[in-house]
Amino acid sequence: MIMIGPPGSGKSMLAKRMPTILPDLSFDEAMEVTKVFSVAGSLNKTETLIAVRPFRSPHHTISDAGLVGGGQTPRPGEISLSHLGVLFLDELPEFKRNALEALRQPLEEGTITITRSLVTASFPAKFMLIAAMNPCPCGYFGDRVRTCRCSPQQIRQYQAKISGPLLDRIDLHIEVPSVKYRALSNKETGESSSTIKERVNKARARQNKRYEGNGILCNARMTDKQIRTYCSIDEESQGLLEMAIEKLGLSARAMNRILKVSRTIADLENKETVESAHVAEAIQYRSLDRNLI
Numbered sequence: 099m100i101m102i103g104p105p106g107s108g109k110s111m112l113a114k115r116m117p118t119i120l121p122d123l124s125f126d127e128a129m130e131v132t133k134v135f136s137v138a139g140s141l142n143k144t145e146t147l148i149a150v151r152p153f154r155s156p157h158h159t160i161s162d163a164g165l166v167g168g169g170q171t172p173r174p175g176e177i178s179l180s181h182l183g184v185l186f187l188d189e190l191p192e193f194k195r196n197a198l199e200a201l202r203q204p205l206e207e208g209t210i211t212i213t214r215s216l217v218t219a220s221f222p223a224k225f226m227l228i229a230a231m232n233p234c235p236c237g238y239f240g241d242r243v244r245t246c247r248c249s250p251q252q253i254r255q256y257q258a259k260i261s262g263p264l265l266d267r268i269d270l271h272i273e274v275p276s277v278k279y280r281a282l283s284n285k286e287t288g289e290s291s292s293t294i295k296e297r298v299n300k301a302r303a304r305q306n307k308r309y310e311g312n313g314i315l316c317n318a319r320m321t322d323k324q325i326r327t328y329c330s331i332d333e334e335s336q337g338l339l340e341m342a343i344e345k346l347g348l349s350a351r352a353m354n355r356i357l358k359v360s361r362t363i364a365d366l367e368n369k370e371t372v373e374s375a376h377v378a379e380a381i382q383y384r385s386l387d388r389n390l391i
C-alpha cells in the first residue's frame with residue numbers, strides 16, 4: 099500500500115496501527131520469522147521464538163545493503179527482517195533510487211537473492227510494504243485548505259522519484275486527505291482495531307481453507323494459474339477491467355494484482371464469488387497509475 103497526503107493527515111499514525119489488525123502468526127510462521135532473525139544475528143539471547151509479526155520502519159538514509167541485504171558474508175536486510183510482517187517506508191521519495199528499485203524483485207517473488215563474488219544467498223522476503231509520501235515537496239498539492247507553492251515541474255520531479263515499475267507492484271494507492279478540526283473533535287469513534295482484526299481473521303480463514311494443499315496461505319501469493327482458477331469474473335467485471343487497462347494503461351501484472359485485491363475484498367465480505375463491485379473497488383485503488391498532474 100502507498101498512502102499519499104499532506105503532512106499531519108495521519109499517514110504515519112495509520113501505518114503504525116497496521117500490526118493491530120494483522121492476523122496472528124501461526125506456529126510455522128513464527129518459526130520462519132525466528133530463523134531469519136537468528137541468521138541476521140538480531141535475536142536476543144532470551145528470545146526463543148518470535149511470535150508477533152515484525153514491523154520494521156527503517157529511516158530513508160538506509161543503505162541498499164541495509165534495506166535488501168548484502169555484505170561480504172551476505173546478511174538479511176530489512177525486507178527479510180519484515181518477512182511475514184510489515185515494512186514501513188515513511189517519506190518514500192527520500193529513499194535512494196537504487197534501494198527502491200531493488201524492492202521490485204522481492205515484491206514479486208517473496209525472496210531476495212544476493213550474489214557476491216564467492217557466494218550466493220537467498221533469504222525470504224514476503225513482507226507487506228506500507229509506504230507514505232507527501233504529494234509534493236511542500237506537502238500541500240491537492241489540499242483543500244492550504245495552498246501548494248511548488249511549480250508543476252517540481253511536483254512532477256518529486257512524484258517521478260517513485261518509478262512506474264515500482265508503483266505497478268503496489269496494490270493499494272490511498273489518498274489521505276487532511277483531517278479537519280471538526281472530524282478530529284468528533285466524539286464518534288471509528289471501528290476498533292479488534293473489530294477489524296476479527297474481519298481480517300475470518301477472511302484469512304477462508305483463504306487458508308481455499309488454498310489447502312496448494313502450497314500458499316493467502317490471496318497475495320496466488321500464481322497466475324491460481325488467479326485464473328480462483329478469481330473468475332463475469333462479463334460486466336471483465337468490461338470494467340478492460341476499460342481500466344485502456345484508460346490507466348495498466349500492465350498485465352497490475353491486472354493480476356487487481357484480481358487478487360478483488361478476491362480479498364470479496365473474502366472480507368464473506369462472498370464466495372468475485373463480483374463487479376469488488377473489481378470496481380480494486381481498480382479504484384490504482385489511482386497513481388494515472389499521472390496525478
Ligand SMILES: Nc1ncnc2c1ncn2[C@@H]1O[C@H](COP(=O)(O)OP(=O)(O)O)[C@@H](O)[C@H]1O
Pocket residue numbers: 103104105106107108109110111112277282
Ligand atoms: N485521522 C486522525 N485521527 C486522529 N488523530 C489524527 C488523525 N490524523 C492525524 N492525527 C493526529 O495528528 C498527528 C500527526 O499525524 P501523522 O501520522 O504524523 O501525519 P503524517 O504522517 O501524515 O504527516 C498524529 O500523531 C495524530 O495525533
Ligand SMILES: [Mg+2]
Pocket residue numbers: 109110111188230
Ligand atoms: Mg509522517
Ligand SMILES: [Zn+2]
Pocket residue numbers: 234235236237238239246247248
Ligand atoms: Zn507543494
